[in-house]
Amino acid sequence: VGTPPVSAHAGFADRLVRAITRAGSPACAGIDPVLERIPAAVRDGCPGPVQAIEAFSLGVIDAVAPTLPAVKLQSACYERYGGAGVDVLARVSARARDLGLVVIVDGKRGDIDVSAAHYAAAADAIGADAVTASAYLGTSSLAPFLDAGIGVFALVRTSNPEGDAVQSARLADGRSVAELVADAIAPLAGRYVGACGYSHLGAVVGLTKAGDARRLRERLPTSYFLVPGYGPQGGSTSDLPAMLDARGAGVLVAASRAVTCPPPGTGDWRADVARAAERFARDVASAVAK
Amino acid sequence: VGTPPVSAHAGFADRLVRAITRAGSPACAGIDPVLERIPAAVRDGCPGPVQAIEAFSLGVIDAVAPTLPAVKLQSACYERYGGAGVDVLARVSARARDLGLVVIVDGKRGDIDVSAAHYAAAADAIGADAVTASAYLGTSSLAPFLDAGIGVFALVRTSNPEGDAVQSARLADGRSVAELVADAIAPLAGRYVGACGYSHLGAVVGLTKAGDARRLRERLPTSYFLVPGYGPQGGSTSDLPAMLDARGAGVLVAASRAVTCPPPGTGDWRADVARAAERFARDVASAVAK
Numbered sequence: 001v002g003t004p005p006v007s008a009h010a011g012f013a014d015r016l017v018r019a020i021t022r023a024g025s026p027a028c029a030g031i032d033p034v035l036e037r038i039p040a041a042v043r044d045g046c047p048g049p050v051q052a053i054e055a056f057s058l059g060v061i062d063a064v065a066p067t068l069p070a071v072k073l074q075s076a077c078y079e080r081y082g083g084a085g086v087d088v089l090a091r092v093s094a095r096a097r098d099l100g101l102v103v104i105v106d107g108k109r110g111d112i113d114v115s116a117a118h119y120a121a122a123a124d125a126i127g128a129d130a131v132t133a134s135a136y137l138g139t140s141s142l143a144p145f146l147d148a149g150i151g152v153f154a155l156v157r158t159s160n161p162e163g164d165a166v167q168s169a170r171l172a173d174g175r176s177v178a179e180l181v182a183d184a185i186a187p188l189a190g191r192y193v194g195a196c197g198y199s200h201l202g203a204v205v206g207l208t209k210a211g212d213a214r215r216l217r218e219r220l221p222t223s224y225f226l227v228p229g230y231g232p233q234g235g236s237t238s239d240l241p242a243m244l245d246a247r248g249a250g251v252l253v254a255a256s257r258a259v260t261c262p263p264p265g266t267g268d269w270r271a272d273v274a275r276a277a278e279r280f281a282r283d284v285a286s287a288v289a290k
Numbered sequence: 291v292g293t294p295p296v297s298a299h300a301g302f303a304d305r306l307v308r309a310i311t312r313a314g315s316p317a318c319a320g321i322d323p324v325l326e327r328i329p330a331a332v333r334d335g336c337p338g339p340v341q342a343i344e345a346f347s348l349g350v351i352d353a354v355a356p357t358l359p360a361v362k363l364q365s366a367c368y369e370r371y372g373g374a375g376v377d378v379l380a381r382v383s384a385r386a387r388d389l390g391l392v393v394i395v396d397g398k399r400g401d402i403d404v405s406a407a408h409y410a411a412a413a414d415a416i417g418a419d420a421v422t423a424s425a426y427l428g429t430s431s432l433a434p435f436l437d438a439g440i441g442v443f444a445l446v447r448t449s450n451p452e453g454d455a456v457q458s459a460r461l462a463d464g465r466s467v468a469e470l471v472a473d474a475i476a477p478l479a480g481r482y483v484g485a486c487g488y489s490h491l492g493a494v495v496g497l498t499k500a501g502d503a504r505r506l507r508e509r510l511p512t513s514y515f516l517v518p519g520y521g522p523q524g525g526s527t528s529d530l531p532a533m534l535d536a537r538g539a540g541v542l543v544a545a546s547r548a549v550t551c552p553p554p555g556t557g558d559w560r561a562d563v564a565r566a567a568e569r570f571a572r573d574v575a576s577a578v579a580k
Contacts, residue, residue: 034404076401076408082380082415087373106405110424111366111398112450114324118366125372134400136426136445138452155426160402162428165474170462177459177467184455 012102012130012151013194013202016224016252019069019102025285026249028104029064029277030228030256031057031092032074037261039269050081050088057092060260063273065099067281072226072254075107086126093127103129104226108155110134110141120148132204132226135181139188142201146192151200154185156216159206159229168212178212182219189223198250199223205243207235207253213243217250225251230280231258237287244288253284302392302420302441303484303492306514306542309359309392315575316539318394319354319567320518320546321347321382322364327551329559340371340378347382350550353563355389357571362516362544365397376416383417393419394516398445400424400431410438422494422516425471429478432491436482441490446471446506449496449519458502468502472509479513488540489513495533497525497543503533507540515541520570521548527577534578543574 020026035049038056046052061071073096078089093103105128109119123131123145130151133142145152157167157178167178175183182203189201199222205213207229217225225243229235230253243251262276310316325339328346336342351361363386368379383393395418399409413421413435420441423432435442447457447468457468465473472493479491489512495503497519507515515533519525520543533541552566 032405034408074401074405074408076399076405076412079376080408080411080415082412083373083375083377085373085412086369086376090372106401108399108401108424109366110400111364111396112448112452115322115364115366115396118324118364118370121370122366122372122375125370134398134424134426136424136453136456137448137450138455140450140452158402158427160427160430162402162430163426165428166426166467166471169467169470172460172462172464174462177456177470180459180467181456 011149011194012200013198013224014196015129016070016102016151017196017198019100020252023067023069023281025069025281026252026288027068027281027284028070028072028226028252028254029060029068029259030072030074030106030254031060031260032077032256033057034077037257041269050084053078053081053085054088054092057088058095059270060273061092061096061099061101063270064259064277065096065101067274067277068101070102070104070252071096072104072106074256075105090126097127097129103127104131104153106132108132108134110137112137112140116141116144117148120144120150123150124148130202135185139185142185142188146188146200151202153202153204153224153226154181156181156185156203157205157209157212159208159235176212179215179219182216186219189220193222197222202226204228207239210235210239210242217243217245221245223250227251227253230255237283240284240287241290248288251288255280301439301484302490303488303514304486305419306360306392306441307486307488309390310542313357313359313571315358315571316542316578317358317571317574318360318362318516318542318544319350319358319549320362320364320396320544321350321550322367322546323347324367327547331559340374343368343371343375344378344382347378348385349560350563351382351386351389351391353560354549354567355386355391357564357567358391360392360394360542361386362394362396364546365395380416387417387419393417394421394443396422398422398424400427402427402430406431406434407438410434410440413440414438420492425475429475432475432478436478436490441492443492443494443514443516444471444475446475446493447495447499447502449498449525466502469505469509472506476509479510483512487512492516494518497529500525500529500532507533507535511535513540517541517543520545527573530574530577531580538578541578545570
């Protein structure tokens with residue numbers, strides 16, 4: 001569209017690549033705290049649910065920070081507690097950044113014009129390095145985040161089976177709707193490339209949809225794929241190679257319950273989380289190295 | 291899918307129909323307060339931006355409540371102020387409900403499983419009668435709202451031109467992607483029908499896309515269409531008849547700036563808003579009556 005590329009613009013992708021290199025694995029802990037799954041020791045020590053959510057989130061962050069490059073915070077789990085919950089999300093995000101973690105706020109926002117700019121301001125207020133966002137309204141719901149210096153993972157191919165109804169429908173020209181979305185965001189991704197060569201605009205591509213990954217990768221060669229679906233959702237790291245880019249990288253694999261709710265082992269839940277994070281990081285690193 | 295219909299289930303659609311009948315017009319004020327557009331008289335009387343947002347929102351609600359059946363609150367405008375902003379959103383919503391207005395929180399959320407249930411809890415915490423939500427992940431991101439007694443307007447055909455890139459692409463079978471989404475949500479809409487005969491699951495269909503409305507209406511015969519795009523976005527009420535259902539109803543037309551930021555007239559901004567709301571309500575009522 002004639003707009004000059006905003007290339008070599010240091011930003012989200014550069015911070016992400018640095019963090020992954022330091023950690024030695026593109027593995028990301030998904031933190032989506034649900035009261036019922038929080039260890040009783042944490043719940044019992046807190047006056048109410050929102051304090052328990054905060055204590056658990058901070059404990060997980062402390063436990064994974066030595067091992068992992070990034071965390072993905074599920075916005076809904078905090079928002080359900082209203083303004084107090086959003087304040088917790090901001091404090092949890094701040095702790096994660098203080099410990100050197102890249103923070104992805106998984107809120108799947110998507111609106112246009114002024115509202116999109118407001119969501120970018122909201123993400124900034126929370127302290128997000130990047131957000132997840134919907135592209136159903138077009139790229140005008142993504143650009144305001146990028147313009148505010150916040151990375152974006154656009155929803156392209158989600159890990160849940162019900163997503164197929166829309167995302168795997170075939171267009172007259174043979175593309176799937178997910179491929180259509182990838183094509184729609186590709187020019188924007190190409191305009192926001194960091195010094196590291198990766199775009200600040202990535203894509204969510206589920207591990208359970210690895211069969212579609214190659215055609216999405218062709219369309220988004222410089223985009224990081226945020227890859228949910230590891231563990232309980234049925235995705236295996238053996239599917240990862242199909243998602244990699246020409247450099248053998250470009251993925252950030254997210255696991256939630258497998259890392260944050262491991263089976264009790266040491267008697268100290270934080271030590272259990274730290275061990276689960278180490279195992280997850282090794283598993284992802286060795287799958288990517290293959 | 292074998293699930294029995296949850297029909298004659300009193301809920302959102304029934305409240306909406308009652309409110310529209312009482313007001314005599316299916317017209318909804320969109321409240322998306324932006325600091326720069328708030329009257330100086332309001333801004334000057336407030337210690338900070340978030341207080342000005344609250345004072346303006348409450349003033350608009352008081353001004354439109356005698357005339358309109360519903361308000362649509364743009365979540366982003368409040369979220370940008372973090373937890374304090376979300377608390378304001380809840381108070382604004384409570385005032386609107388106290389005055390008999392139906393409250394739609396326009397947050398365009400969309401996630402799956404537990405996260406979707408959390409978004410429903412968050413909408414409930416804010417006091418929403420209904421929300422806007424994305425269907426790109428499938429109906430599993432909509433059902434949890436309905437199960438929690440909260441109405442939903444799924445994003446089907448948005449009013450912005452950039453939405454065409456995805457929404458008007460053609461499938462191999464001739465349908466547009468917007469029609470595909472309408473077909474995907476139709477069975478769920480049919481399962482959540484209120485005593486009034488309308489579904490608690492509606493659809494966002496922009497006034498600027500009225501040419502597509504008939505094919506969407508065929509697919510969603512009992513769904514209310516939430517219709518943005520009036521005024522500055524270029525939509526005219528002369529396009530409304532194409533969007534109506536077999537009863538000559540089934541639309542809720544939203545206007546934001548045209549109602550909440552009218553040109554100064556009486557010297558009292560609230561009186562100006564009240565007059566703009568009356569004009570808008572008459573305009574919509576007469577277009578629908580044709």
